[in-house]
Amino acid sequence: MRGSVTGRDVMRWMASAPGTTMPRRPSTRPAGGRLPMVEITTIGLDIGKRVLQVHGADAQGRKVLQRKLRRDELRAFFAALPPCLVGMEACATAHYWGRELRDLGHDVRLIPPSYVKPYVVRQKNDAADAAAICEAVTRANVRTTPIKTADQQAARVIQRTHELLSRQRVTLINAVRGHLAEFGILAPAGPQHMSQLIERVADPTTPIPALARNALNLLIDQLVELGKQVDQLEAGMKRRCKADPDGARLLAVPGIGPITASAILAGVPDIQGFRSGRDFGAWLGLVPRQNSSGGKDRLGRITKMGDRTIRRLLVTGALSVIRWARAKEG
Known part of the structure; x- marks a missing residue:
């Protein structure tokens, strides 16, 4: 039919001129499938049940690697990398992977999810989460969670x-x-x-x-x-509490029995990380919630941001001691 345009004509018009090449989008996977081991200094790892998302950055914070790995591929992947800073959210299986990657020579840091959330750009997905973790782990004001044994x-x-x-x-x-x-x-x-x-x-x-x-x-x-x-x-x-020095000291505190002492020993990886008992109470969420502004202090209920099991056991023990003291006075 005269004047009609075929698909072959369209492809001919879209083709590049002889001697020229069309620009291509840069790939995060280097040629030959090998990792840019010299460039990677920081890695954000988003943990999933079956698939784990990896985001690598260089010393200037530029993305140099982004890929998905199966669980059985993760160890070989990090074994091929030089020692670098690895960040993960402190969630399920994070302590296991933290020990595994630390044994490979990497500096592993577990970050509470609340510190990662502000760095998620636009839509939330595995790639965005890994990039946010990679960004958060480099910040000096981001606190980390000790890896449990x-x-x-x-x-x-x-x-x-x-x-x-x-x-x-x-x-x-x-x-x-x-x-x-x-x-x-x-x-x-x-x-x-x-x-x-x-x-x-x-x-x-x-x-x-x-x-x-x-x-x-x-x-x-x-x-x-x-x-x-x-x-x-x-x-x-x-x-076990009597055999442990820290457990024996906890049992000497009024209101703390073997159940509470065991919960503290299991839930607090490093007690030396707290400067005082007030810091420990704040970590457990036993401090008032603040909504202060303009020089006015507005305090609410306790934050309940820490380990709920330890907090419940300590509150129960404290109330028991109070009831015992009142009954003794009466």
């Missing part, structure tokens, strides 16, 4: 397991109490009355239908087993 994380697992089993025990106790209340039988609350609750169910004179008694016996069996497991964990906590 494997033993500290193991103690944390024990403490979390104790919490889980204790919650499950309370759930079973409340379930049994609720079922007994349906038949007009009231039982006291709390794990300290667990033996009394078990005796009420086992007593054949208790007015409970046979079908309900069979179901309650299943709950009682689980309750007894959970009680043994919780007691076993608490005995191990007490034994």
